[in-house]
Amino acid sequence: MARLVFIHTILVKMSTATPEPIQLVEALPVSCHSFNADRTQVAISPNNNIVEIFEKVNPSSVIARNSKLKGWVKIHELKEHDQRITSIDWAPKTNLIVTCAEDRNAYVWKLTSENTWKPGLVVLRINRAATCVKWSPDEKKFAIGSGARIVSVCYFQEENDWWVAKHIKSGIRSTVTSVAWHSQSTMLAVGCSDFCARIYSAAIKGVDSKPEANVWAEKPKSFGNVLHEYYGVSDGWVHDVAFSPSGNKFAWVSHSSSISLVDATQDPTKHTSLFEKSLPKRAIEFLDDESVIAAGHDNVPCLYKQNGAALVFDSVLDQPQKVESSGVTSAMNRFKQMDMASQTKKDTKLNSTHQNAINQISKYEESNGTVTKFATSGQDGKLVIWTMN
Secondary structure (H helix, E strand, O other): OEEEEOOOOOOOOOOOOOEEEEEOOOOOOOOOEEEEOEEEEEEEEEOOOEEEEEEEOOOOOOOOOOOOOOOOOEEEEEOOOOOOOOEEOOOOOOOEEEEEOOOOOEEEEEOOOOOOOOEEEEEOOOOOOEEEEEOHHHHHHHHEEEEEOOOEEEEEEEEOOOEEEEOOOOOOOEEEEEEEEOOOEEEEEEEEEEOOOEEEEEEEEEOOOOOOOOOOOOOOOOOOOEEEEEEEEOOEEEEEEEOOOOOOOEEEEEEEEEEEEEEEOOOOOEEEEEEEEOOEEEEEEEEEOOOOEEOOOOOOOEEEEEEEEEEEEEEOOOOOOOOOOOOOHHHHHHHHHHHOOOHHHHHHHHOOOOOOEEEEEEEEEEEEOOEEEEEEEOOOEEEEEEEEE
């Protein structure tokens, strides 16, 4: 069951985050990104079949002075996919990168002693594009969604030196758009374009230990079983899903401009949805167990906090540019100048850090279980690191 909450978001609240924009590519979107463990390197795909890895260097160094990227330089290109890369995830402990693409393939990249990245084979067994990928927290496996109405949960077979997949199919009726792992690495959240978000049992015998009882399931269930299924407040495919740090809460964003929350400590079968009169969000991430950030077609990240069982809008995190002067005279002069200039290209610049839709949100820095910095990438080719104030 769902409880509907209506709210009209007005972008007038004060900013609570400071942006650090980095223009990694020109005239191309950043379709996906992922940082390494110490945040000194980032892997991106500029909406094509190549992964570009950038490294952060001393801004005063000769390399940085010769770079246009404000202290970031490109150090590697990973070329193995034949079609557009849809998702990247960089494992912090094992330093492995997993990528998936529209060519129906995935690769696990390992850094060799010669400082080159070598691709490892992944046996997906899908006949449609791979759409999203995420490592499990214990990094023993990863999950890949696809247009084949399948989630491939992949684990390593040492005797064959490849990654093999077990398929989750139950209930999925359309393209899988997003996946997210529970903190125990035995449950998987899946968002689909069939307007539904689901939570599955994803423990693999011989790879994982027996799942423990928790707020989502009183008794352990076998691999691929649906634990919970949630339909939104109106027709709209699910763009992104996320678990809270404790794993006790689950949230997702839909194309119906809604943000939904399940608090399993209260009732894991019920969700509340906040419907906004704004453009849809495409990405969501928890800052802590009580607050989330979401961003998308509005080009700005927004903060939401839990109030009871529901999420409520808190503030827009982007700082609007200040107007130099105000008053009737200055406003009239401004309109005269605009008319004389016939709306030059400068007039098309938006009053936000991102100049186009935000595609992805990722955690950048945490302190005492709370995210203090996060990163966004978007259609404008920017990677922005936000510091919470």
